[in-house]
Amino acid sequence: MRDLKDIYLKLKEYEGRYSLEMYDYERTLIVDAIERLIPVKAIPNKNSLTGKQEYNYWVCPNCNQAFAGMLDYCYHCGQALDWKDSFYDNE
Helix, strand or coil: CCHHHHHHHHHHHHHCCCCHHHHHHHHHHHHHHHHCCCCCCCHHHHCCCCCCCEEEEEEEECCCCEECCCCCECCCCCEEEEECCCCCCCC
């Protein structure tokens, strides 16, 4: 939580130094990076022909890219992933 406060204070410090466009761009980058640290549940990757869960394949909810295995972070975009209470959907 201390890191978020430091980032906020840094943004306030730079607020008057940049053009509004540059400030908004940097703020957006920082907010996106912070949001990716919050774990989200991966989406089961369904086989397009059968509609069933493909074994150990998932889709990142942030970038919609498929990946194999139960990773801590999506290797495409860096989104933190939450595996609590996860199970394979065999429907």
